């Protein structure tokens with residue numbers, strides 16, 4: 030009589046059980062996600078533009094003119110020209126989006142739990158867009174024809 | 182020469198926290214750090230645990246932090262490092278025991294970029310032809326031995342356990358730039374995701390850490406460019 | 413834990429991976445390896461893998477076969493050599509299709525270079541036959557095969573240490589292995605088992621082999637009753653880095669590097685006028701040994717010679733020999749651009765091992781009786797295609813050719829056969845062994861494994877190396893006997909279960925001690941000089957008595973019980989004197 034082999038589980042041990050997103054996504058290619066690419070590219074482009082814009086801003090506002098001479102009238106005169114308005118609007122937009130992009134990256138680097146990420150990113154976008162909107166509103170709707178404030 | 186090895190120890194069966202332990206040993210300046218570790222293991226403290234195999238920097242078993250930098254223990258000589266040597270497991274990996282870290286997640290990320298030639302055409306009867314110049318393009322990245330030194334030296338990799346890490350990207354580079362390969366799109370689909378190639382901060386730690394002298398950061402940047410210009 | 417697989421492959425070097433790739437899709441296969449696959453020692457191979465592709469000059473597989481047979485000093489089985497030389501061509505193309513990045517000729521074909529012992533037209537002069545990827549050919553083969561393993565979703569059991577081979581009713585029914593991470597013993601029940609665990613160079617003090625090359629697979633088969641073949645045929649590579657043994661590939665000489673003694677003389681010219689520095693390894697090792705013995709060695713102790721590549725120019729060195737010149741720089745602080753690199757012969761490759769036929773099936777006696785279900789391939793096996801001396805680049809070919817054949821035959825065997833039952837206590841021998849090793853922690857046994865290993869390595873290096881004689885071999889036998897007795901008292905300081913590498917080192921030492929003994933015993937009884945086995949007291953080849961393979965059987969106590977001899981398979985090429 031043959032020797033009885035004891036009953037054994039039929040299934041073989043599988044590959045490591047814990048799977049991260051990489052194995053899942055690696056299995057089936059998704060359409061290329063261009064957001065990260067463009068945000069990376071935008072980072073570089075906005076950086077270069079900001080260099081020009083921010084430096085011009087610095088030279089005009091702090092070297093040629095001086096903080097003491099900058100008052101309501103100065104701003105009114107400046108914003109009478111659509112050129113400067115566009116300049117400031119662009120500066121505002123670039124600085125905010127560039128900064129937001131940076132903070133977003135930091136969040137991705139340091140915040141790993143899904144919930145906290147969503148939360149942090151949401152706060153970032155809400156705050157960022159809020160500032161963008163009021164900034165833009167001031168620049169666009171500013172009326173240079175109002176009388177100047179009485180001098181103190 | 183007399184050297185002091187200060188080694189980070191952790192025994193999962195006994196310790197709650199890793200702690201440093203120092204060993205004084207006699208070593209030749211031409212000894213490898215790996216020889217020094219073996220001296221400790223064989224003649225001082227048999228419980229010291231680390232991985233090793235080839236002992237000349239080709240298998241990738243013994244990447245660890247030596248005086249704060251990721252190095253292969255078998256590729257550094259005691260005389261070049263100095264009398265005081267601090268050895269720790271690599272950062273960004275879970276410690277299993279002493280200098281042994283959990284490589285599973287690392288290999289999982291490696292597998293995710295499809296590290297194999299993808300070519301949908303039937304192979305010819307002879308070899309597939311490739312010019313020497315085309316072969317040269319991806320030469321550097323074929324050197325990778327999967328030791329993990331680059332990933333373990335990468336700040337985004339330390340803080341973000343989901344980041345795919347330089348090692349996987351280097352291996353993707355090896356195929357993306359191979360003229361015989363047709364799977365670039367599939368790999369780029371993986372690398373373009375939020376934890377892919379764009380988490381790289383160009384810190385250059387990986388380039389410094391690579392024991393095979395692969396220009397890792399350059400390879401990563403080349404992939405970013407391919408994604409940008411080949412869309 | 414219990415697992416059931418159609419095929420279990422032990423070892424994930426070139427041979428193991430190649431075998432596993434033949435089985436995926438056809439059968440349920442698991443690969444067990446004590447290292448991560450990419451850490452296997454195949455990755456250390458540098459120089460090349462040869463095949464008569466004829467990409468750069470005329471070449472034929474018959475020439476390759478002839479070189480293999482002659483290189484092996486006619487101890488090569490000629491049916492196996494024919495398979496090797498013929499299959500090589502297809503296998504290289506297959507590797508290329510898998511993605512292996514070979515260096516290319518200007519026309520985009522696989523480039524080829526010269527290598528020791530490979531000749532044109534049956535010995536007329538060197539031929540370009542070795543396909544290569546810089547000096548990382550083995551690395552590329554290992555990576556490529558591992559990548560294919562990933563592609564084909566092979567199941568790997570990484571960091572599992574083979575413990576025992578299970579045989580029941582005359583059939584191999586599986587293995588047991590220790591999970592290094594958890595310290596747990598696993599039983600793998602299988603229809604077929606393929607061993608591809610590599611060599612055992614760590615028996616010697618100066619070796620090109622990895623710490624992991626401890627002959628575990630060889631010894632496991634031996635303990636299970638399988639004989640070992642031609643173990644005395646152990647190759648010493650002429651150019652290992654002085655004192656540490658790291659290999660400087662023959663490619664250095666293939667590209668034009670030369671050896672010089674203390675007088676600056678190119679001494680190989682004197683011994684081998686045709687092939688010079690590119691004579692086969694066993695010979696060049698002996699030339700070096702002779703030079704050192706006659707006082708023409710270099711250095712304060714006159715115990716090494718110099719390998720010069722400085723005349724080749726920076727460009728050639730950087731493009732064709734980058735890694736190995738880097739080794740000289742890193743480990744000896746020598747700059748190969750300007751000066752010779754100190755080298756000495758280093759223990760390198762086991763021609764012998766588990767005897768198999770050309771299908772990779774393990775045979776257990778001189779009549780060629782097969783042990784069903786058990787296969788071996790790669791350095792652990794002895795087909796025998798390398799005979800008494802392996803030619804450079806022939807091992808990598810061996811891995812892919814016979815790894816594949818073993819895998820394919822196993823696939824057929826799986827289809828035709830059912831599972832054989834496991835014995836009632838499949839884990840008994842493994843548990844006994846583990847208990848013995850672990851017992852050292854409590855029982856107050858005090859012998860140090862490291863000291864025993866060191867003494868063994870020194871003993872083997874002085875007594876059983878390039879040149880041997882009876883007196884030395886007897887000394888070695890006595891010393892090894894003593895060491896084995898001391899081994900029974902070996903102590904353990906680490907009694908943890910998880911990742912206990914001290915325990916593994918003791919297990920490996922156990923393997924090495926037995927391998928050392930079989931090697932020495934075989935060398936003692938082979939009273940002739942043939943290939944890598946050179947006896948000062950019997951300097952000529954004796955084809956009457958020793959044109960035969962040694963088969964060593966083990967006694968239950970662990971020493972060699974008896975040696976038998978199996979005739980060599982001859983064929984096309986009549987044994988002739990070997991001259992280059």
Ligand SMILES: Cc1cc2nc3c(=O)[nH]c(=O)nc-3n(C[C@H](O)[C@H](O)[C@H](O)COP(=O)(O)OP(=O)(O)OC[C@H]3O[C@@H](n4cnc5c(N)ncnc54)[C@H](O)[C@@H]3O)c2cc1C
Nearest residue numbers: 423424425427446454459574609610628790791805807808
């Ligand atoms: C420095 C060097 C250079 C070389 N250069 C060349 C060359 O240029 N050309 C050439 O043709 N040949 C060369 N060789 C020879 C050739 O590389 C080897 O003979 C060959 O790679 C052996 O391959 P393998 O698959 O048999 O074993 P290996 O690649 O050594 O693999 C062994 C496998 O078995 C596993 N294993 C071992 N023990 C156990 C155990 N107890 N439990 C579980 N798994 C285990 C290991 O994890 C590993 O995966 C060279 C060898 C060396 C050392």
Ligand code: FES
Nearest residue numbers: 234236240241255
């Ligand atoms: S031991 Fe192989 S890389 Fe260091």
